[in-house]
Amino acid sequence: MDGGPEENAPQASKAPKTFIKHETHWAADGSLLLQIGDTRFKVLKSRLVSESTWFAALIEQRSGIVPAEPFPDQDEIDRVLATVEEVDGLDLFYLDVDNYPNHLESFSLLLTSMSNAIDYIYSPPKLADTVLLLEAADFYRAQRYVDFCITYIVGLLPDRMPGGDPANRALLVKGVKLARRYPGLSLILRPAFYDLARLWPADDDDDDDDGQYDDLSVADDDDATVNGDAKRASALEKLESSDLVLLLDIQKRLVFAWNDIVDIMEYKCESALCHKHHVGRIHHIRRAMAFDPIRGIHMILASPPVFAKGHYCAESTPKIREMLRKERNRIWKDIHLWYVP
């Protein structure tokens, strides 16, 4: 404030322009210079213009063309236009922007994708990189790359009725947050909320300790069973409070769904051939799957003791099984209504 160290001073736009050439994106035949922080890129202007409507607007307006109607991000374009300098006959723009913490890495991934996306066929990007790429593609309005990221992320957590253990724990909390930010990802809300609901809190004895999960996981700690719940809780704290409230509500509804399952199991036909119902045979499944009635129904249907010969009669057995399948579909369908804020 009063003559403090120089590095604490806000960077003036006309400060000495030291820079580092980006180690990858420095094209000898590049026709445009861009800089984020002190990293400078030399890129093909034509490619950026053809892939990103944001850059198309920037370059068009730099050439003096006034848009017929303002570009949606006109403020951003104006701000960057004002930074332009000429260096060795090329335009240099400073792209720095507030509230974009991983801008450099994210933008660099976008450039990499523009030149090497074909490689993704053989080696898909990591989830963390895909999220960064999506951020840049969304910011710079590179729609093909937005579509790629959305398709890819949705594929990691498909909107299918769960038949087994949660498939992708790394994408649950993150998935909800991403879907709230990018409406194109709303397809992952249902599987993400269902898996969050059934995993939290999880039994501490069937934790997966294989260290793959970076979201709800206990991965970075050997002392998993002691700290698992605490870590899970802290991962969940990254959710918006409105989504945390929804999650608790979803859990409650899943627990209540068991009442309907019990009602079905208490079915007895009128012919008195069903001597008694066998709801007692599902208690252990209900206990273990309190927040997971869908998989609970899978287990009931697959459980030989429940539908053994001589339990329900031959006529009732298929009826009960059909009612259970319908109940399972109903729960899965209803979840759509439960996570709308």
Ligand SMILES: [Zn+2]
């Ligand atoms: Zn019967």
